[in-house]
Amino acid sequence: MLTLRPHRARVAVGAALVLVLAACSGGSDEADEPDPSDPSTTAEAFAAGLPSGEVAGIAFVAPATAAGVAEELDAITAELGDLRPEVEVTTVDEADGDTARASLAVSWSLGPDVEPWIYGVDLHLRRVDDVWAVDWDPSVVEPSLTDGERLEVAHLRPARGEILGAGGVPIVTARPVRRIGIDRATVDPATASTSAVALAQLVGLDDPEGYRGRVDAAGPRAFVEAIVVRTDGSFPLDEAAVAAIPGAVALGDEIPLAPTTAFARPLLGTVGDATAELIEESDGALRPGDTTGLSGLQLAHEEQLRGQPGIEVVARAEGATGRVLVQRERVDGTPLATTLDVPAQTVAEDVLADVGPASAVVAIRPSSGEVLAAASGPGGEGYSTATVGQYAPGSTFKVVTALALLRAGIDLEAELDCPATIDVGGRSFKNYDDYPASRTGAISLRQAIASSCNTALIGSEGVVSQADLAAAAEALGLGRDPVLGVPSFTGSVPDEAEQVEHAASMIGQGRVLASPLAMATVAATIARGEVVTPTLVAGPDGAPDAGEPPAEPITPEEAEALRSLMRAVVTDGSATFLADVPGAEVGAKTGTAEYGEERPPRTHAWMIAVQGDLAVSVFVEDGAGGATTAGPILEEALRGLQPG
Template sequence: MAFTRETAEAVTEERAAVVEGLVAQLGEAEVAVEVVEVEEQEGSATATLAWSWPLGPAGEPWEYESSVRLTEVEGAWQAVWERAVVEPSLRGGTVLDATPIGGARGEILGARGLALVADRPVVRVGLDKARIRPAQLEGAARAMARLVGIEPAGYLELARAAGEEAFVEAIVLRSQEFPERVALDYDTIPGGMLINDDLPLAPSREFAAPILGTVGEVTADMIEEEPDRYEVGDVAGLSGLQARYDEQLQGTDGVVVDAVASDGRERELWRLEAQAGEPLRTTLDLDLQQSAERILAGVGPASAIVALRPSDGAVLAAANGPGAEGLNIATFGQYAPGSTFKTVSALALLRAGLTTSSPLRCEATAVVDGRQFGNYSDFPSSGLGQVPLGSALADSCNTAFINARDRLGDGDLAAAAAALGLGVDHDLGFPAYFGQVPPPESETEAAADLIGQGRVLASPMAMAAVAASVQAGRTVVPQLLTQVEAAPSAGQELAAPEAETLQGLLRGVVTDGTASLLAGLPGPPVLAKTGTAEYERDGQVRTHAWMIAAQGDLAVAVFVEDGASGSQTAGPLLAEFLHAAR
């Protein structure tokens, strides 16, 4: 169309300048403009235009109307160009700009609705290349890397690859943990720069880290796998619950459109509010999780504490010690449970017709198909001989249980384990290993299974479920996420009378057996079972240390990969945790 005073090319160029800030937000979408009506007078006319800019993340439109004046020149219509044609309030020198509004990431909540992961202040430390001469870059990058404790060569490579005016991030630090040396020395490095920001973080760097996971800039692999969802610079969950529930936690971005005058003043024309992501609700108890992590902080080998609430299976704590090196052994570790598994063996024998007073042969050693089994090294000689099942469990006599193996049929041990929440998989919405009790492949393996060795495996969470099931009087399936619930498989549940008998047996372990260090704890009676499991590493026989316990509406499993015994190594940790929980 012809224009008065301006050429079509000039109008197109100015219009592009006016709307440049909007077009950048459209991606492949295009603005839609419709002629709504035309009012004609003698030699002139006014056309009403309907504009629709698809600026929202789901194409939500900014819609409005504007007018364009037309004049008739020698029988042809010409348009009068002015910025108000694009948006009715625009005047000379004013342009349009759209700014994204980030949708807040949903919080990860714990028990009582307390935020476990929420936006917390951080400081980004790095170099501003705009303030560095090329000759200074290598020295500055190496100095910054040394200051914050990262590998210099890798950071230098990153700095060289960045744009000429880029901020090259070296490290992100929590504000409350910001090192004094960095605060004092960063600006002595050419281009050294700090940027204050917020990131979704747990209360501490260690807090349930393997389970909750991390949030950060998307990786190249993530962009390649989901190019329609992610682009460079996006922030998303990278591991743990943050990654698995990223879509739920991700907020929806909004946008604000401003008219920007030549002096930089802004006038808001339209806003689409951002929407926060949906929170992820967990059962983790902030205080109990922190107590468990504090107790494990000084344990060298890999270790874990898992606490469940027997009444509903809620996972109140799932802590991994520093020796786990970032692995989630609390809910996904796979270890021989040792004598804590005698809780399962006792149930299987009760179901086979034994009672708590049924006599068993507790010997110094037992030989099965040529393999010799013994008791733990300082087993009391007074515990040898014909002993009732209750005493065999309290003293943790290996040979007594092994000598009773003929009382059990195929599948009896696995069925007892399932009734106590062990060996049956469930999808709980997070990495969870429930253990295994496979059919034995030999007589010696069948004997070893009864004392939690052989091919029997469990996670600390699974053994906590065993203690919880005994305490609750029914099969307990752990629950960490309130939106995901699993139930015991039909026909495998623990019966209340069975649980009552087991409660008496595990109470005897505290009053008269290997868990006597828990006898003096304040509060409701404590039930417990110790465990030591042998394993081989680098040609040496080593031992896992276990203890499970229940007190009131709390069931706990403590595991230390290398320890002296359950009572000596795991026991004090469990006692400290129960004290802290009161």
């Protein structure tokens, strides 16, 4: 198999292709001694040695010698790197007692899914002192090759496909950059080595000595890249200081980039040098030095985005224009359409910019399931907190518990008991520290959700089973197979649990887990009135297959009841600060979830909200509480996401 390195421009390279070397032996018995008086034996030996240039032991017609032919073969193929053909003897015709002609079939593999280059050549042989010798000529390598010509490979680099947002707006597209590095051709080796360290220190590389090593190991005419920077001023590049370093240059180029370095980076992913693991998994599509998607959408949709490199093989004499012997046109990558809304994603990232812990904002359009924003804050250090984080959802999960209670026959005004603490199976549960004392005692389900009473819902654990809770979660979109187009986590709710764990599940603790994407899906399902399948990358026929519907789908009446509960949280509960958000009415649910082994425990801060055709979730890994930590972020996001 053969791997091509993609290049935008046409460039000659060596060591760029890998090909399986093989030669047919004609099926002779390996135990038989070769017969030097048989022209087939010499033809087979030459066919076996031609790809590698190892022709020692083969007789050649004078003045050619095995050593001279080997040297000439090396010169002819020096620019091909590891690229070598497969050569097979197809026929051997003995014209008379002293001459013969062998027909050779030559096949060059030009890469995966690329038509091979196949041709035939004639190999002429003469009997010299009862030994058949090869009458050497460069045309044995390629029929049109003449003395002094060499073979070169050029690659036609495909343009990488863009990643598009909602409405076809380019997100990842070609943007101008400067490639900073050392040009070995302009300085002597000692100067290049010294300059490498100076340049590495100037641009802030972590390992200046490592860069020096790469420069020292490079060829005498190589450009050894140190860093690629945007031209938008986001990197403080002093080009005068670069130019002052002998051999250092700043070359202009364009590469696929998002609007900013941080824009949706955990979701979009990155492009860079292929790792050893990716090369091994590529089945020959990648090799060292290739550029490929390394994470996120860039990795998940690498084949579509990468395209197919073109290739041409040329014959060139010293100082002459090359003759194209074979060419395969490049195929540019195909754009990847996503549902990300650039303004919405920008708002989501802006509201998280100053949040220290890992955090996320996810926005979904309930009517279509389109993910408008999936922002992961800088505290996650590149981790896609928004889509793959697995956290206890705390009291945001109470909308699931409420659905299970509604299905058990408890209506919105049914009376529940909300004590300050409650004991279940030997474990004591309590309400959050600032829970209003006026909402303890006998309260309705509506009031319990609005004020987020833990003990009222835990006290109802005997009314619904863990299986009932899991079914309600599925009806709201938790735990369904993800179809996002990138790795994602849609939640997990066990359908069996012992009593204490079941009690904890009632308030989104225990083994209940969700991602910010999953909780935004819950909110979107409530807003829409049927289960929502979040969509980031549509399939070739539009929206992805939503899979099997929930075993017990949510009904319009149930959805309306849950919307009224979420509205009560804003009008008469823990999220009254959202009451004056402009636009359609807001419904919400706050959430705080304990985690870890510390005492007192650390807490996640959550909020979910619906407003018109918008569902939003907010998460902060370490916070004081849903309303106090996630609340201001949610409010700012909702105000920023207003239409127009």
